Amino acid sequence: xxxxxxxxxxxxxxxxxxxxxxxxxxxxxxxxxxxxxxxxxxxxxxxxxxxxxxxxxxxxxxxxxxxxxxxxxxxxxxxxxxxxxxxxxxxxxxxxxxxxxxxxxxxxxxxxxxxxxxxxxx
Amino acid sequence: xxxxxxxxxxxxxxxxxxxxxxxxxxxxxxxxxxxxxxxxxxxxxxxxxxxxxxxxxxxxxxxxxxxxxxxxxxxxxxxxxxxxxxxxxxxxxxxxxxxxxxxxxx
Numbered sequence: 001x002x003x004x005x006x007x008x009x010x011x012x013x014x015x016x017x018x019x020x021x022x023x024x025x026x027x028x029x030x031x032x033x034x035x036x037x038x039x040x041x042x043x044x045x046x047x048x049x050x051x052x053x054x055x056x057x058x059x060x061x062x063x064x065x066x067x068x069x070x071x072x073x074x075x076x077x078x079x080x081x082x083x084x085x086x087x088x089x090x091x092x093x094x095x096x097x098x099x100x101x102x103x104x105x106x107x108x109x110x111x112x113x114x115x116x117x118x119x120x121x122x
Numbered sequence: 123x124x125x126x127x128x129x130x131x132x133x134x135x136x137x138x139x140x141x142x143x144x145x146x147x148x149x150x151x152x153x154x155x156x157x158x159x160x161x162x163x164x165x166x167x168x169x170x171x172x173x174x175x176x177x178x179x180x181x182x183x184x185x186x187x188x189x190x191x192x193x194x195x196x197x198x199x200x201x202x203x204x205x206x207x208x209x210x211x212x213x214x215x216x217x218x219x220x221x222x223x224x225x226x227x228x
Contacts, residue, residue: 044220044221045166045211094166105216106214106216108156108168108211
């Protein structure tokens, strides 16, 4: 079955760019929608954005100006960049798959990665 | 943006109890609501989709209901494995999560 694994630096300096990659295994990244979600320590879940295998994307209006999400079908990966980070961007970052055969990016997520902790600190 | 409000934020219950969690949307989301369970240090796991449909493999003691702006998740006979935090998520327009409900041991 499909599995997701996030990877990237665990520590990012303020004002720099957070970059994470999600690797999809056990299945193809094609024909599905993929998302990034984060969870600050002790807090709830925040949707960051999605990418379709074709490359179309959209993101949370509250983060849109700082977020880029991309896909590399040849590597079965998708990626997140978050620019100009502050301490408020410290969180566990999850990648997840929108349920296949659903409504597109307006749907729920059925497969999640284990999450990666990113701390923003100098 | 559609806002999701969960209540209560925490609740204490005993094994065998029936518990109900409520989720309210700031506008109608029809039945486009999912419920997730999250345990400490783990990713969320989907329990219910489209308000009342049980995800494959999820025990039947979990049930969901509602439409429009008000939804509930009920656990009919709480088991030790059910002590966790529960989140609702709307997907009528993009994705928004509720603030979560932590179910603890009384």
